Amino acid sequence: MSEFIFKLPDLGEGTVESEIGEWFIKVGQQVSEEDVVGTMMTDKAAVELSSPVSGTVVKLAGEPGDIVAVGAALVVFETDSDVETAVAGPARDRAHGALQQRRNDSDAAPRKRVMTSPAVRLRAKNAGIDLALISGSGPGGRVTRQDFDAFVGAPHGRDDRAHGALLQKPLPAMESKEIKVIGLRRIIADRMATATREIPHFTYVEEIDITELEELRKHLNGKKTDKSERLTILPLLGLALMRALREFPQCNATYDKDRNVIVQHGAVHLGVATQTSDGLKVPVVRNANSYSIDDLAAEIRRITEAARDNSIKRDELSGSTITITSLGKLGGIASTPVINMPEVGIIGVNRAVERPVVLHGQVTVRLMMNLSSSFDHRFVDGYDAAAMIQRIKEMLEHPATIFL
Numbered sequence: 569m570s571e572f573i574f575k576l577p578d579l580g581e582g583t584v585e586s587e588i589g590e591w592f593i594k595v596g597q598q599v600s601e602e603d604v605v606g607t608m609m610t611d612k613a614a615v616e617l618s619s620p621v622s623g624t625v626v627k628l629a630g631e632p633g634d635i636v637a638v639g640a641a642l643v644v645f646e647t648d649s650d651v652e653t654a655v656a657g658p659a660r661d662r663a664h665g666a667l668q669q670r671r672n673d674s675d676a677a678p679r680k681r682v683m684t685s686p687a688v689r690l691r692a693k694n695a696g697i698d699l700a701l702i703s704g705s706g707p708g709g710r711v712t713r714q715d716f717d718a719f720v721g722a723p724h725g726r727d728d729r730a731h732g733a734l735l736q737k738p739l740p741a742m743e744s745k746e747i748k749v750i751g752l753r754r755i756i757a758d759r760m761a762t763a764t765r766e767i768p769h770f771t772y773v774e775e776i777d778i779t780e781l782e783e784l785r786k787h788l789n790g791k792k793t794d795k796s797e798r799l800t801i802l803p804l805l806g807l808a809l810m811r812a813l814r815e816f817p818q819c820n821a822t823y824d825k826d827r828n829v830i831v832q833h834g835a836v837h838l839g840v841a842t843q844t845s846d847g848l849k850v851p852v853v854r855n856a857n858s859y860s861i862d863d864l865a866a867e868i869r870r871i872t873e874a875a876r877d878n879s880i881k882r883d884e885l886s887g888s889t890i891t892i893t894s895l896g897k898l899g900g901i902a903s904t905p906v907i908n909m910p911e912v913g914i915i916g917v918n919r920a921v922e923r924p925v926v927l928h929g930q931v932t933v934r935l936m937m938n939l940s941s942s943f944d945h946r947f948v949d950g951y952d953a954a955a956m957i958q959r960i961k962e963m964l965e966h967p968a969t970i971f972l
Contacts, residue, residue: 572621572645576629576636579610580882585637588630589614589751590690593643597625605643608636609751613882614685614846623647633750684711685878687845691716712877713845752847763909770945773902774957777927778920779935781967788861796869801917801937802840802892803865807970808963809892809915810836810857816956819948820889822910830912830947839888839908842872849875850908852888861971892917903940912947915960916940 579586589607593599601622607614623645629636636642682699684692688711692699702719704711749757781804789798813820813836821832838856842849851871856864874880891908892915899919907914920937927934939960943953963969 569646569648572623572647573641574620574643574645576638576640576642578638579608579615583610583638585635586610587750588632588634588636590632591628593625595625595628599623599625610882611755613885614751614878621645621647633748682711683708688713688716706877707879710877756847759909760906763906767907768945769907769942770950770953771904771940771942772954772957773938773940774961776937776939776961777934777965778937781964782935784967799865802868802894803861804970805892805917806838806856806864807861808960811963811970812956812959815959816952818952819913819956821912822889823912823947833889837887837889839891840868840872841891841893842875844876849885850888850891851875851880851884902938905940905942907942907944912944914942
């Protein structure tokens, strides 16, 4: 028997340390080679790490939320192997390959681990649900959040009469519990606190009549046979925003605090704030200004879906120059979106509702929607911010001008 030390590898992007997100193993547990031992959190995503050997877990580096330096011991195993340390890069791969060759072909194959995101895995664990029972619709059979929700919501032989009787009983009080702020939630908390502490937000809300825009959207969607390709408001707003930014380049900018420099970007790298089961993520459409309406819509769908099922690449979660955020049907009347540092502007979409308005001296029903925007008042004057939103309003109310 020998001791095998699995050290935290370099997770990329110059990471020197990482936060423990979740353990899937415990001290004393037998682990097979390639079993996922846990997740480590970077600034962008949760990264699953697999065991390079088979053995018994002797020691773990800490608890979820603890910080581990790259190269430090992450897991200590007791193994039959004479390899003493797992190292990152080619050396680790060679050791891994050698160990694989020495495995006994007669050993029973380990149970295949279900592919899913750490958040879904945690929800399944808390609910006592075996993920192997769920059919995954994601790439390679990956179980998505939608797959899990559909499975949980299914009857599974439930007696509906008994269920109805239960609903008539008084609801018991829910237990209080403490939730450690770790992982993506901790990162979100830190960034929001920093943004509101350092940035003097100037918020501007404008009412927009999108009746004609909605008619155009329905007309364009009527020509699409694939429902998944139908347009939402976001790509139309994105096109209008990019045209407006040509007139107001100071809003397509980021602030380099270390150099005390404002960088006005030539290309628009559009961030799309996306709510996921892990928390808020901002995937990025690179060079969004070069896309057609259909291509922009397809790319927004791709990156937001990848953000939700945790298949998105880390470099697709950084580098935006301005962000759009939307709460969809929960959008409310107005909001005060928090700027995604180091950007200087963010555009928030609120719920569209039909209501009576005065048009050409007559009361008529129109589809109305508010845009709630926030700007860094250190670098964007209130007049310029309002003028840019007014320009977007003009294009959305006369949607043909978006394409001129």
